Amino acid sequence: MAIDVALRLAQEADLDLVEVAPEAKPPVAKIMDYGKFKYEAAQKLKEARRNQANTILKEVRFRLKIDVHDYETKKKRAIGFLNDGDKVKAMILFRGREQSRPEQGVRLLQKFAEEVSEFGTIESSPTIDGRNMVMIIGPLKSKSEAKAEQNAKRDANKRGDKKEAKSGESVLAVEDDKANAVQVVEAEVVAEKPAKAAPKTTAAKAAAPKKSTKSVSDELDD
DSSP states (O other): OOHHHHHHHHHHTTOEEEEEETTSSSOEEEEEOHHHHHHHHHHHHHHHHHHOOOOOEEEEEEETTOOHHHHHHHHHHHHHHHHTTOEEEEEEEOOGGGGGOHHHHHHHHHHHHHHTTTTEEEEEEEEEETTEEEEEEEESSOHHHHHHHHHHHHHHHHHHHHHHHHHHHHHHHHHHHHHHHHHHHHHHHHHHSOOOOOOOOOOOOOOOOOOOOOOHHHHHHO
């Protein structure tokens, strides 16, 4: 298509003629709304930057004689780091004579690695670093994958909240309709119901005989 023809078509459609592949032979141009194209490209770049994140090395420290509660707390924190796509640096801090028992530190770190193996794998085996022992655990999923999952969950939660809100509004509307219908029916019944005749006055009734009452003790005596 000649350039002048393409320009004329773009002007008739109130759009722009944009060269999208200048290096191609022949060059490729497209009729489009250039302002909208730039906006969408900027939004895509912004989304890509939001999903792009560098893996961070998070640190979790243990004492050799750590109690069960503290250990479980630190393990839970490490699992959260791995789920976010970050690496975990597990470190044991030795005190005094504990440095002479490095095998205990190795056993503790190996136990830790086994219990988080569902979320990460060992990248660096336990090694002595000064007065400490260090092990690196890498996540099973990348940072970008973790970000994408978080965004998907957030969008799903938003959709769920909107759906629940609409469902609640529908229930309220149905209940209002039912209440209005009941009121209309009651009004019709009241309108159709004939007025009752006034009761005739009669002679005073004879006094009814009093009922004899017995207590529990009386019944037992009988």
